Amino acid sequence: MLEAAVLCFWAQGYDATSVKDLVARTGLTAASLYNAFGDKRALYQKALDHYVEAGISDRIRRCEALPPLAAIEAFFGEILTRSLEDRDRKGCMLVNAALDVAPHDPEFRSAVAAVLRRIEAFFLRCVEAGQADGTITRSQAAATLAQHLLGILMGIRVLARVRPERPLLEGTVAPALALLRWGADGSL
Template structure:
């Protein structure tokens, strides 16, 4: 009979996620995981499988957090554009958790695609969820007269996804949070045809 685990699996996944986030997949050795997680190799293999399986589970946990934020923060109440602007600001601010390491998802895509099918599948699913959520929100904005007639909701959603992904790369070079705020303001000026309301700079 196997002995019950004496560790919090979610807490271990969070620590593994932060390690992979800081170092990247290839640069993270099993010895790094053993030291960071405080578990022996045998315990890691028994609970999570090999390094790649652990990485995929950590990335899944990260993306689930992002997807949950989108699905719970965007609703049918309040001005659609202001709500969407707030959510995107929160997504960018959340990625300061790991100092200036950028976005875990974007980093993983840059490092492992197109050859890693598991990561590709996770990334494609996450982008699809985001695009659908943004499109629904911008459709509501269009009905309420908030969206510029020069752009469709689907076009606006793709613009925002590309901008946020690109902003994560740029921020690794220039981590000034004011730059990310200015990028979002510019994007929403294009989407609405109106100057964006000033948003606070994330700390």
């Protein structure tokens, strides 16, 4: 049921999704939805939490099992695949929430910002570990590289909404990954 709500909100956005849409998508009655979640906003929060846990948190857990540079490459590889296979151009529900709901709702802004900090922290852990083992450049501070990777990620997910073109998306990621390797092997 929660997955159905995720798909509904993800495809249509918060404002455009009505309780009637949620009833049709989940198969529950409006009364059941209200009894279970209280209101549409609370259901949206649960749906967003579910999306983050099933997608973003799971991806981070899987990638963290890899060596640092490979973890970052695998993370972006999955993002590219998801972006290119998104026939409906739904994009990322987290990015959609950042643009659709967070600007007008301090609680959602805080929730989205917390997830973005978790992603940045994942990148930071990978970069620090890669700098320690010599697989990632030390030409930039680890925090700066992690912030750059977060920006690249957000850019890809936004671009994929309107231009899900393989050369464009891969061309956005490639220089970021090259930057991580720059000078790591002793070359310039």
